[in-house]
Amino acid sequence: MGHRLADLFHGRPRLQVGGLLAGPVGWLVIGYLGSLAVLLAASFWSLGELSGEVQQTFTLDNFDTIFTDSVYRSITLRTILIAALVTLTDALLALPLAFFMAKVARPRSKGLLVVAVLVPLWSSYLVKVYAWRTILSEDGIFNWALDPLGLSGPGYGNVAVWLVMSYIWLPYMIIPVYAGLERIPNSVLAASDDLGAKPWRTFRRVIWPLVFPAIVAGSIFTFSLTLGDFITPSLVSSTQFIGNVIYSNITTNLPLAAAYTTVPIAIMIVYLLIARRLGAFEHV
């Protein structure tokens, strides 16, 4: 079987490429892009007034609701704001650690550090949110640690959402920033040093411009993942974000859920276009 198939493809590169790509491209274009197209179509559907069943007729009502209803507008703005805050926090936290990994640590500890950052990145997302839920709870470790100082933790709420999301997406920022710093030759830093620049000046004038695209690359993940998250807000706050609205509407009002899903898609398209302009794609 294998032989005969191989003979058929022999000397026919086009047929070979076609054979290789048919499965994966078929799956992703028909299956995935097709689903996105259905999603887009569904965002123009509506619910029957009496039946409550999905009506596949064209209407702009869903978008009208999303863009004019002040509840949806403030949820959208709140979600964008938290995504921006989380991204900023992660960039601030990632930079020193990534710099330490790339330029200060010895080769042995460098390898260990990479593993130390990668392993929690892949470990269960849900369990991490759950861990924070216990930490921030009334009898949790946060209040316990702050109690002797006469303080108390933030409890559940917007601060908790910001903290937990920053925590969860942090490794997604560290890895590209680390890789970006790795790419800067040490000789460039030495040259800056030899020319009399103090470390701070070297950072500002040499390192920052070179590492900035890598930070933008990392921010694609921190921003995008925060935009769609609904588990974290539902576990550590009672605040609504875009994800929560989509989640609670998926069974009751699918067209509205579909329409609201186009909001994070549109935001991410704009974000990706800006990121490409800033040279981030060489670092993704």
Place this chain on the structure above:
Amino acid sequence: MRLSRRAELLLRAASGVTLAFIYIPLGVIFVYAFNTSRVLEWPPPGLTTQWLGDAIDNSGARDAFFTSLEVAAVATIFALILGSLASLAVARFSFFGRETISFLVILPIALPGIVTGVALNTTFTQFLGVSLGLLTVVVGHATFCIVVVYNNVVARLRRVSGSFEEASADLGATPWTTFRRVTLPSMQTALVAGGLLAFGLSFDEIIVTTFTAGAGTETLPLWIFTNFSRPNQLPIVNVVAVFVILISIIPVYMAHKLTREEGGAAPVRGAAPVAAEGTAVP
């Protein structure tokens, strides 16, 4: 770069604090799994291994575990086949639209999980009219797992020169023999690493799962999610949480070991095979 003593100390301190920030929550979960109290209070009044047995005896958690195992295994097989086919085409041939393949493969993971989830849910329930179940979860997982296999294998194929395959052909081997004796062995560890990562990714995924699982399908993360709110299940949830961490960490660690000799590291969710490699996806 020469840092002043003070600057280096500051940098070390900041790095240490960040690492502590990453690891403390994971440690807390480990401690709670052995907590004697049925409520979450810190510090735990005592330690016990009682809940481990209770968790194993819990039929809901056990069934969910086997469901997750099944989903992850089948999704990984799909991802392995589709991901390696795509990577062979991209790494070994030049053709129109080659650059867009990487983009296409990354898309399901670059867009927020909720987008993939809602898109698949809408397609399954409204367009195809299939009822949600195990199969729909597998399709969702396979879609975002392809990238992990693809990135690992494509990076390997780029590193291993195609001239070995040409030499094999020149020596009279049929394409099938060349694939079996030359290409496949050189891909082997990358395939295993990609498969392990895909498995880990699928095993603990919740967002896409929420939207593609029907009423009767419960994966382990879904089980945890529904049992958060049941106070009498808390001790078991804690044990299962630790278990899920371990199940997802072990494959990542093994994958890292497997690809380490080439300076590669487990990619960022497959979307960036960066890490120590420092090479970009085209």
